[in-house]
Amino acid sequence: MEKNPKRILALLLRVLALGAAVSATIVMATSHERANFFTASFEAEYSDTPAFKYFVIVNAVVSAYSLIALFVPWGSLLRRLLVTLDLLVTMLLTSSISAALAIAQVGKKGNSHAGWLPICGQVPKYCDHVTGALAAGFAAVIIYTILLMFSVHSVLNDLLN
Amino acid sequence: MALRNGGKTEGEHESVPFSKPKGRWLLLTVRIVAFLATASATIVMALNKETKTLVVATIGSTPITLTLTAKFQHTPAFVFFVIANANASFHNLLMILVEICGNKLDYKGLRLVLVAVFDMMAVVLASAGDGAATFMAELGKRGNSHARWNKICDKFDSYCDRGGWALIASYIGLSLLTLISALSMIRLMKPKPANQPTTIP
Numbered sequence: 001m002e003k004n005p006k007r008i009l010a011l012l013l014r015v016l017a018l019g020a021a022v023s024a025t026i027v028m029a030t031s032h033e034r035a036n037f038f039t040a041s042f043e044a045e046y047s048d049t050p051a052f053k054y055f056v057i058v059n060a061v062v063s064a065y066s067l068i069a070l071f072v073p074w075g076s077l078l079r080r081l082l083v084t085l086d087l088l089v090t091m092l093l094t095s096s097i098s099a100a101l102a103i104a105q106v107g108k109k110g111n112s113h114a115g116w117l118p119i120c121g122q123v124p125k126y127c128d129h130v131t132g133a134l135a136a137g138f139a140a141v142i143i144y145t146i147l148l149m150f151s152v153h154s155v156l157n158d159l160l161n
Numbered sequence: 162m163a164l165r166n167g168g169k170t171e172g173e174h175e176s177v178p179f180s181k182p183k184g185r186w187l188l189l190t191v192r193i194v195a196f197l198a199t200a201s202a203t204i205v206m207a208l209n210k211e212t213k214t215l216v217v218a219t220i221g222s223t224p225i226t227l228t229l230t231a232k233f234q235h236t237p238a239f240v241f242f243v244i245a246n247a248n249a250s251f252h253n254l255l256m257i258l259v260e261i262c263g264n265k266l267d268y269k270g271l272r273l274v275l276v277a278v279f280d281m282m283a284v285v286l287a288s289a290g291d292g293a294a295t296f297m298a299e300l301g302k303r304g305n306s307h308a309r310w311n312k313i314c315d316k317f318d319s320y321c322d323r324g325g326w327a328l329i330a331s332y333i334g335l336s337l338l339t340l341i342s343a344l345s346m347i348r349l350m351k352p353k354p355a356n357q358p359t360t361i362p
Contacts, residue, residue, distance in 0.1 A: 048307035051296040087281060094285050095292025102238035102293040113235040116310040156349055
């Protein structure tokens with residue numbers, strides 16, 4: 001019966017990760033702002049940048065995976081497959097948050113060497129919105145890293161004890 | 162996690178995966194190739210620099226030139242890429258040394274567990290570095306018309322080429338690191354001895 005608190009903890013972690021991934025997807029996908037810059041109108045959307053599109057796609061896939069992984073029976077062979085998939089998913093999540101952060105940093109501070117001007121001055125609400133999505137994505141990464149270590153530990157415990 | 166038969170890594174030679182010489186040499190070879198890939202990615206990106214002089218105007222007979230440089234330090238994403246790959250290659254080197262000369266060092270069987278955990282962390286770090294650098298390189302190559310960011314690869318083509326090669330090497334290193342991590346995890350799974358009763362989870 002001492003395994004039950006660990007199972008509850010693992011389930012709780014996965015639910016938290018699901019929540020973080022879902023919120024990251026939704027917040028990023030709904031980021032949209034239109035600003036009027038002198039005579040030209042400037043419209044900012046998440047689909048303007050491939051990095052943000054990749055972020056939305058990866059977080060959507062991770063949400064679906066988390067939802068399915070909540071219902072895998074304990075002790076079965078699928079649990080061991082889950083460890084490998086957890087590693088792949090953590091890898092995807094870190095690369096997506098890293099890519100989105102890189103592009104968002106260019107958007108906020110610009111790059112004087114390349115002649116790229118920051119856009120956050122013109123669309124501040126879009127920038128804040130994206131920052132919120134990135135924070136949720138970062139939380140998803142951290143929770144998934146903890147969950148990965150937890151999955152490896154629990155699978156090895158099942159095998160050795 | 163309590164491991165039975167913790168110190169006896171010599172006794173159960175046949176039942177632990179990748180402890181036979183052939184399996185160990187396979188793992189070691191993959192680690193060496195991964196180390197070479199990540200180290201070359203670091204070095205190629207760290208030495209990535211291109212200078213271009215443009216003639217802006219001509220006063221009389223003396224031309225006024227403008228010198229533009231493209232260095233990897235100008236972009237924080239590439240700096241992170243170099244740091245992440247340097248860490249990954251250092252990790253590979255350390256693990257190679259542990260494989261070759263660390264057979265006597267063991268503390269209650271924790272050595273294999275630590276190697277597996279560090280391998281997973283290296284995979285995560287390398288993937289983050291790759292992701293940032295890929296999308297930054299794509300931005301440099303194609304620009305972004307919505308944000309009015311011009312592409313720079315048409316002016317600094319050898320800088321972009323070398324960055325591309327560094328990225329490819331880093332992706333090879335990343336896929337090999339994933340393979341190594343999977344192999345390390347498999348190595349941790351010792352099969353259950355046949356004469357002990359199976360426990361119901």
